Amino acid sequence: MKSKFYLFSALLLVVALLLSACSFSESTSNNNNNEAESPADSENEGTTDEEDSSPKVLRLNNGSEPGSLHPALAQGTHDSWILEHTFEGLTKKNAEGDIQPGMAKEWNTEDGVTWTFTLKDDVYWSNGDPVTAEDFEYAWKHVLNPATAAQYSYQLYYLKGAEAYNSAEEGADLAALEAEVGVNAVDSKTLEVTLAQPTPYFLDLTSFYTYYPVNKKVQEANKDWALEAETHVSNGPFYLADWKHKESIAIKKNDKYYEKDMIKLDEVQFVIIDDENTAWQMYQADELDLVYPLPQDVQGQLMASDDAEFHIGPDLAVYYFNINNTEKPFNNAKIRKALSLSIDRQTIVEHVAQGGQTPAYSIVPPGIPDVNGDYQENTGKLFEENVEEAKKLLAEGLEEEGLDKLPSFEYLYNTSEGHKAIAEAVQEMWRKNLGVETTLENVEFQVKLDSEQAGDYTVSRAGWVGDYVDPMTFLDLWVSDGPYNDARFKNSEYDKLISTAKSTLDQAERMEAMHAAEKILMDEMPIIPIYFYTKPYVLKPSVTGIYDPINSYPQFKYADIK
Template sequence: MLKGINKSVIVFTGAALLLGSVLAGCGKKDETGTGATGDAGGLVAADQKFRMLIASEPPTLDPGLAQDNNSSTVLRPIYDGLTRKDENGEVKPAAAEKWDISPDGLKYTFHLRKDAKWSNGDPVKASDFEFAWKRALDPGMTPPAPYAYQLYYIKNAEEYNTKKITDASQVGVKAKDDFTLEVELKSPTPYFLSLVSFYTYFPLNEKHVKTNPKFAAEASTMVTNGAFVLKDWKHNDSLTLVKNDKYYAANEIKLNEVNMKILNDPGTMLNMYNTNQLDWAGRPTTEFPVDQLPKLKQDKAMNLQIKGIASTYYYEFNTKAEPFDNAKIRKAFAMTINRQAIVDKITQGDQKPAFGLVPPGIKGEKKTFREEVKDDYFKEDVAEAKKLLEEGLKEKGLAKLPSVTLIYNKSEAHKKIAEAVVDMWRQNLGVDVKIEVQEFGVYIKNRQNGNFQIARAGWGADYNDPMTYIDLLMTGGGNNNSKYSNPEYDKLIKEAYGTSDESKRMKAMAQAEKMMINDMPIAPIYYYSGIWAQKDYVKNVFVDYKGDIDFTRGYIEKKK
């Protein structure tokens, strides 16, 4: 999920762009006489505060339950997985200082840092990883972990999660001692080192979680192991992160404080940025006013950045709810959306029309997946769509379409897109669709529980491989809100899971994507671009290839 130039740039690549150069010894030393601590490389501690926004209250800060961008934006700096990603999207050691991989690619042995500490001073142990992963897989976890399937690469993980076996000790993750974690995979997984940087794979302080079941509810009850700790959480208002002095690489962390104001008002955000109340505005969580983007692109003082990111915007149909339990009706709705008009006239941020699920920038066999597999699975065709709608209604024994509602979470862009799409459906299909805006937490729960007919959705990469999109709609998947189920699709995914032959993997995933789009449980609309503005004194903060912000090694260059 993804800029240091004054004009808009679009780059669809799998690597992130380093924002600004690292200036050793920049700024002046503290001349105030206050004795502020944290001076590193000539940076003044009192200046090392970074101010940004997130769009909504994080629904959860439990790594085992998180599944949204607001939660992940907070979780990533306060937890450390076995690995992390640098500005180029490359895997770097994190809680694990090194690892060994067996010749057959099935066994990974991670050697943890002995100097890694939890924020309460406890050592970070291999057992904390084993505990966290098995907790997410536990079929008795309430609510269930939506990303449990991301652990299915591990031997017997799926079997345990689906109750085919009841003994958690058979799951292929074991703490051999305090600092050695052994992981046995079901089949070779070329991107596994990338995968373990994802938040479902974060560790949990076993002792603390077992004694504090609501450990993730308040700042005061959280024990974490990342570069920052959550100091204050004013629900529905703001979060404050401060540098974790117990972090093994504390000397690399220059920022002393990160302030995240919770706000989803593009106009207010723009005013705050222009009046120097924010250092960063926009991606990853808050949008710019879409009608002002053309003007903002020309304003050099904004330092607006635009970059293609590996993320897809789409509408999902509830395949278990009438009338979208019929594939022909779903196709009719998908084929009458004018995608080019949406990106040209509404979003205006260099987005690209989408006719598949996997976006540009995701690795393929030799190039990117989207370069190797064209997303020409369907076309916008009003005449064909009308025919399909008529056939679908006849198959269901309906004289006319029943009442239909499209839900979306609060956002100026989501609203304008919904209004435009509903108008397209009215003009092209002669159907009236209601639109309903919902508070983010309610919207998430309604999608999870199947309380919708059509819902706005988006998906960003969890790791740099097509599978992060392709397995999204597997039968029973925790994020398969459309409740799509096709045994042949599932079979192709398992075929891709089970081989280390890149050619066979890519072919199986391409076939699965084509099959799924033909069934149309989702209607792809566009491939995202990341849009943000940053003050020119913000250094080493970047948006990676998939749209996530990383400020952990960032700093503020002292303003003159």
């Protein structure tokens, strides 16, 4: 995977992918209930009645094969982009990011601990079953069941008894622990939720995909229902119609959805492709209508030309490097800080990333309210680049570890020309500024995630998109026992501050604790922040109604094609 392709090989790849895209269009029209002609057939000029009635098909790219299309098991944006359009939680968000009724028509709480949600009457699964409160109770407890091994189970720890159930040791009375979890279907339309303590952002969480319902009957009849389109059942505006693994995915309008009259697209086709250049070429050839992400040099050119098809959406996300804190000599904070202080972030965002990103000198991105103002603006710079200081720290750290020089180490990243360009730039900065040698290893995205979870890496490229709009969605990643603490960072004072921020509704106290925790994180540097993301993408002028939530990929629920 480290070798470079020659031009001939690249051309063969492009041709193969184009042929795959053509095959994809034909197969989705032949294998599903609602027949659809290929996208090319719907682009004839003129205003005939036949064209007016032709299916509206949106074509876009997904950067990687989904790891899972089961809400309990999904982990990344390669999963969530599809889940956000095929499922719906108790709540959802509009284009402005405001919380709106989803499956629930109303909710109430008097103390911030006990919540009652009442489901709408006209909500159904794509197979025609009614969506019930029991489906929510079942789904949430399924996430928490230790046998499910859900990486995102910690997002439900806000429920009373949830952590005890999910963390139960072998031999524990699981049935008794499950009964204590604070979610209960009072009847088919009423869901009662009891939290362990008041949580300011709980309502926001109910729109997040780990909180989506699962059809209890389907799950109990077939535990593998989410692996194939033929057995997949969902409750959102679209349903999974076709899934050719590692090639393509098609979702179609769900006529059982309560707002079906607001859904204008008949079908959405994803080509699974991790090469941004090929996706961009397909867009230029009118074979894709939306492309995200883009090649970094293309982003720079489009920004400079003020192209009307180029859009930059906000993003609640940070690009950073994981460092395996348990691997010597990277257990030494001075060595980790030396690597961080020797990176020129401004050069990376201006000349490599080229998408309007901003250098990150902390971990929580802009866009989250503080008690007063913006949280990140109030944080400011928690460190600055300083090559001389980096050299000094490296020398001290190596002496403490009994080493003359830092051994060559491997940098892991998921296959992408953009990630590769950043890796090569940082590799050269480390070589030039510190005399440090690295090797680069690229793998599929899911392989990278699995390697990080297993601790089978030294340094890796990472990114995190906020699950909800609060600093906690970033900061609780690095508590000592956190399931996404891939850096294996442990600091008792940090854990205490995060616990404090989670246990009070006093916003001033919460924010003060989180600012203090973030300072510890940057002092210890278990991870290296590089920049705060933006969402640069291209969109055909014929497509309308796309919107950009701050913490999701571009949303096309209410999109239309003119």
